Amino acid sequence: MKGLLLISLFLSTALAAILGIDYGQQFTKAVLLAPGVPFDIVLTDEGKRKDTSGLCIRNLGKNDLERVFGSQMGSLITRFPGNSILDLKQLLGKSIDDPTVTQYLKNHFVKLIPDEGRNGIKFDLGFNNSTLEFTVEEILAMNLNEIKNRALNDLEANPQAAVLVEDVAVSIPPFATQATRQAYLDSLVLANFSNVLGLVEEGSAVALNYISNRKLEKEEYDNVKRYYLVYDAGAGSTTATLFSFTPISIGQSVLEIESIGFDESFGGKALTNSIYSLVLEKFLNHFNLEESDLTDKIAARLHEVSEKAKLVLSVNNEFHTTLETIFDDKDFKVSVTRQEFEDINSDLMEHISNPILKALEDAGLKVDDIESVILNGGSTRVPFIQKHITSLVGDNKISKSVNTDESAALGTTLRGLKWKTNSVSNKDILLVEKNYHNFEISINGQDDEIVVFPKNSPVGNTTKVNLGKLQDNELTISLYEDGKLIKSYNFDDISTRTKKLSCKSKEDKEIVAEFVLDDNKMFDIVKVDLVCGSKNGGSFFNKLLNKEKDNDDEIIIEEAEEAEQGSDSDTTDNKNSNTTNSTKSTTSTTKKSKSVYVPIPKPVYPHTRPIGRVAKKTLFHKLAYLNAQDEIKIEADQIKNSLEAQCYQLRDYLDENEATLLEELSSDELEKIGQFVSEVVEWVDFESDDSSIEELKAKVGEVEEQFAHLKNIAEMTKADLSKEGIQKLFGDSSKLIMNIQSSMLEFGNKIAEMRTKYEDAGLDFEKENERIKQKLLGRGQDRMLSFEKNLGVYKDVLTEIGKVLEYNEKKFSQLSKQQLYSYHERLAKGVADMLGDIIAIETLHLERMELFESQFEKLLERKRQQEYRKKLREAQKAAKEPEEDDRVEIVEEDEEEEQVFDNEIPKQSPEESSESEPSAETEPEVEPEDVEHDEL
Ligand SMILES: *[C@@H]1O[C@H](CO)[C@@H](O)[C@H](O)[C@H]1NC(C)=O
Numbered sequence: 024m025k026g027l028l029l030i031s032l033f034l035s036t037a038l039a040a041i042l043g044i045d046y047g048q049q050f051t052k053a054v055l056l057a058p059g060v061p062f063d064i065v066l067t068d069e070g071k072r073k074d075t076s077g078l079c080i081r082n083l084g085k086n087d088l089e090r091v092f093g094s095q096m097g098s099l100i101t102r103f104p105g106n107s108i109l110d111l112k113q114l115l116g117k118s119i120d121d122p123t124v125t126q127y128l129k130n131h132f133v134k135l136i137p138d139e140g141r142n143g144i145k146f147d148l149g150f151n152n153s154t155l156e157f158t159v160e161e162i163l164a165m166n167l168n169e170i171k172n173r174a175l176n177d178l179e180a181n182p183q184a185a186v187l188v189e190d191v192a193v194s195i196p197p198f199a200t201q202a203t204r205q206a207y208l209d210s211l212v213l214a215n216f217s218n219v220l221g222l223v224e225e226g227s228a229v230a231l232n233y234i235s236n237r238k239l240e241k242e243e244y245d246n247v248k249r250y251y252l253v254y255d256a257g258a259g260s261t262t263a264t265l266f267s268f269t270p271i272s273i274g275q276s277v278l279e280i281e282s283i284g285f286d287e288s289f290g291g292k293a294l295t296n297s298i299y300s301l302v303l304e305k306f307l308n309h310f311n312l313e314e315s316d317l318t319d320k321i322a323a324r325l326h327e328v329s330e331k332a333k334l335v336l337s338v339n340n341e342f343h344t345t346l347e348t349i350f351d352d353k354d355f356k357v358s359v360t361r362q363e364f365e366d367i368n369s370d371l372m373e374h375i376s377n378p379i380l381k382a383l384e385d386a387g388l389k390v391d392d393i394e395s396v397i398l399n400g401g402s403t404r405v406p407f408i409q410k411h412i413t414s415l416v417g418d419n420k421i422s423k424s425v426n427t428d429e430s431a432a433l434g435t436t437l438r439g440l441k442w443k444t445n446s447v448s449n450k451d452i453l454l455v456e457k458n459y460h461n462f463e464i465s466i467n468g469q470d471d472e473i474v475v476f477p478k479n480s481p482v483g484n485t486t487k488v489n490l491g492k493l494q495d496n497e498l499t500i501s502l503y504e505d506g507k508l509i510k511s512y513n514f515d516d517i518s519t520r521t522k523k524l525s526c527k528s529k530e531d532k533e534i535v536a537e538f539v540l541d542d543n544k545m546f547d548i549v550k551v552d553l554v555c556g557s558k559n560g561g562s563f564f565n566k567l568l569n570k571e572k573d574n575d576d577e578i579i580i581e582e583a584e585e586a587e588q589g590s591d592s593d594t595t596d597n598k599n600s601n602t603t604n605s606t607k608s609t610t611s612t613t614k615k616s617k618s619v620y621v622p623i624p625k626p627v628y629p630h631t632r633p634i635g636r637v638a639k640k641t642l643f644h645k646l647a648y649l650n651a652q653d654e655i656k657i658e659a660d661q662i663k664n665s666l667e668a669q670c671y672q673l674r675d676y677l678d679e680n681e682a683t684l685l686e687e688l689s690s691d692e693l694e695k696i697g698q699f700v701s702e703v704v705e706w707v708d709f710e711s712d713d714s715s716i717e718e719l720k721a722k723v724g725e726v727e728e729q730f731a732h733l734k735n736i737a738e739m740t741k742a743d744l745s746k747e748g749i750q751k752l753f754g755d756s757s758k759l760i761m762n763i764q765s766s767m768l769e770f771g772n773k774i775a776e777m778r779t780k781y782e783d784a785g786l787d788f789e790k791e792n793e794r795i796k797q798k799l800l801g802r803g804q805d806r807m808l809s810f811e812k813n814l815g816v817y818k819d820v821l822t823e824i825g826k827v828l829e830y831n832e833k834k835f836s837q838l839s840k841q842q843l844y845s846y847h848e849r850l851a852k853g854v855a856d857m858l859g860d861i862i863a864i865e866t867l868h869l870e871r872m873e874l875f876e877s878q879f880e881k882l883l884e885r886k887r888q889q890e891y892r893k894k895l896r897e898a899q900k901a902a903k904e905p906e907e908d909d910r911v912e913i914v915e916e917d918e919e920e921e922q923v924f925d926n927e928i929p930k931q932s933p934e935e936s937s938e939s940e941p942s943a944e945t946e947p948e949v950e951p952e953d954v955e956h957d958e959l
Pocket residue numbers: 086152153154155
């Protein structure tokens with residue numbers, strides 16, 4: 024990770040953070056790369072390095088949803104199986120009728136419903152409210168957004184770091200279809216990431232991390248290409264990624280992804296399910312039940328225990344446990360041996376090796392050609408899987424790198440960084456990725472498909488294809504991946520567009536389309552033009568045009584109007600597929616080729632349709648609303664916690680000060696307060712669930728008030744409330760008023776002195792005073808007012824006390840303690856209020872005096888300058904009476920420009936200079952010696 028230091032330095036100038044997320048089927052890991060924080064995993068709230076993928080959503084009543092994320096779900100998974108969403112990854116980009124869905128529902132207890140209109144999948148968690156159903160994209164977005172917020176918290180805790188997490192890269196399976204990739208991209212938008220760096224294939228991420236961690240010696244830069252293999256057995260799928268690494272010279276090397284092999288259904292989950300089938304059979308036998316007797320809760324518990332068994336059997340030979348009161352209040356003892364586990368999976372061996380063999384075959388390599396195999400993913404720790412791979416590739420080939428668990432997350436972040444800082448990091452390791460499919464198109468539903476981007480060609484490419492003569496004014500372009508239809512564009516508008524193009528009779532109207540295969544391997548149309556092409560000039564059908572066709576015919580075309588991309592264009596969120604500025608570039612950069620731009624219509628999808636722009640907005644707000652709800656809940660919890668803490672403090676206070684309080688209060692009264700405290704605690708614990716923040720705050724207010732009241736009473740018992748005591752209080756308070764008044768007077772005197780000083784120097788005090796007032800405007804005014812008011816109140820209280828002191832002994836003794844103590848209180852408060860004002864007023868006063876003082880010197884200097892100039896003018900006038908007096912103009916003065924004067928002021932006294940060499944002073948800028956030097 025040595026290079027990372029440099030990278031962080033570079034990043035710090037970019038002032039941004041990159042979040043790399045490895046969203047696995049079972050676990051999620053995220054890495055934050057930001058200036059000022061260590062390059063590391065983003066921890067969960069519980070301090071864990073990985074989090075369960077998924078969340079539990081429950082309705083707490085009145086559509087008030089509670090979302091519990093990741094491993095915090097804990098036992099909610101078995102208690103509320105119908106609300107706990109797990110293993111989401113395998114559903115991304117799938118339509119409701121996909122076989123995966125049927126498979127998913129065998130082991131999960133949530134309800135899946137079609138997302139009408141886009142053939143997608145929604146979760147119905149039983150809230151009987153269609154706005155509270157969630158698409159798979161929304162669920163992924165919730166998970167991703169939760170990670171974003173955690174990362175933000177990390178950054179906020181660090182004052183040196185930028186508090187911005189907009190750049191994100193997410194790992195995806197290399198075999199992800201276009202629809203799946205689209206689902207990720209849509210989710211990232213919903214998760215409020217404004218800058219998606221890209222989707223990183225898991226194998227590429229691991230390879231990049233592996234290579235980045237290697238330290239090569241000088242002699243190892245031998246420019247030899249060597250092959251490696253990443254074997255990644257995750258929870259949901261298994262992939263093998265074959266890559267090569269060529270260290271060309273120091274600081275220059277190439278990492279090239281060569282081929283992949285995968286099994287989309289084999290992984291840790293399949294192993295767990297195999298144990299589940301064992302455990303289920305034992306369970307049903309034990310209680311003599313049918314599978315139909317199984318409840319979701321029981322099934323969820325059996326799944327949980329199967330997962331545990333799988334982990335234990337990776338290390339031990341046997342697994343035992345007891346499931347308490349699982350059925351009919353009876354316990355169930357279960358045990359599984361490693362032998363049973365291996366036996367039931369014996370037919371899975373080819374699932375383990377096939378991905379490797381496929382990757383080798385595609386690259387035309389043999390096992391012997393591989394330098395080493397990097398194992399990744401939890402399932403590679405299962406002994407029989409490890410054994411099988413070892414027997415396939417040889418023990419010596421297994422790489423012994425540590426903590427492969429996090430390498431996909433680290434590599435994803437590194438890949439993101441490469442995107443972010445393009446040119447810089449390319450010098451280091453150049454990552455070359457290719458597509459694993461043929462991306463094809465067909466025109467008007469014809470059978471023959473044209474390969475636009477062939478398998479194994481580099482990604483991040485655009486290309487133009489001449490689709491030949493426009494037939495029957497009809498155009499439909501369909502896009503395919505390995506012969507499977509992705510989407511179709513029906514250009515209904517083509518006949519109106521074609522009228523705008525007039526070609527010579529010997530010419531045909533031809534279609535030229537530009538296609539993109541972007542860094543996320545999304546295939547799409549960028550632009551379509553109608554052009555005039557020479558007849559019989561050979562159809563360009565199936566021919567790729569990378570150079571502009573040079574056409575020197577001088578046919579007039581009607582300029583296509585400004586591109587008006589009305590299309591909903593699901594591609595707008597994708598990198599590199601910018602469809603918005605095509606017209607201008609066509610008409611301006613290729614002036615000679617006569618063409619008319621054809622707007623791209625909304626595509627038609629055979630499977631899942633991306634989330635449209637409008638729907639996305641709605642969903643975005645929906646998620647924002649849920650976030651806000653969560654925040655309210657967090658705030659409510661905080662208030663409840665502090666309310667409870669306050670209650671306990673109050674109770675302690677009651678206990679500790681009981682004796683004192685009993686001097687003033689009856690034991691009944693005290694008991695009532697104790698009762699009040701208990702009631703509040705009870706309320707917080709059992710009845711406050713539906714309370715609003717306001718209600719909670721009101722409760723806090725009540726407790727605070729009660730507390731203040733008690734403290735008051737305790738204080739009162741300490742105060743001297745005898746007539747002498749009050750007399751002394753009265754005396755002290757009167758003295759204080761006098762002091763305050765005399766310091767206000769002092770401020771006034773200082774100002775008066777300043778006035779005299781100004782006037783003696785012949786300066787305009789009022790003008791300066793006004794200017795300073797303007798400068799300090801808005802400050803102090805209200806302080807002065809509030810001071811006056813507080814002083815008034817204080818004086819009133821004093822007057823009141825004065826009257827009370829005139830009472831005779833008898834009348835005085837009839838006054839209640841509370842009433843006498845209230846004088847104490849009000850005076851104390853008055854003093855505090857006034858002191859606050861006075862400090863502010865004094866600060867302002869000092870500032871004002873300082874301004875007067877500093878202005879004084881400046882004004883004096885300016886005055887001197889004016890007088891000097893005046894004198895100078897008079898002297899000149901006297902000396903050159905008969906001549907033109909243009910020069911006088913030069914010294915026309917501007918009062919505001921002090922700076923200019925400062926520069927010109929001669930250091931000598933004005934009298935001296937004006938009398939001795941007046942002419943030199945009038946032309947100070949000429950300085951002949953310097954000019955000569957410069958010109959030599
Ligand atoms: C459904 O939930 C939304 C969001 O909480 C709410 O605004 C709406 O009133 C609910 N509809 C019904 C019928 O309860």
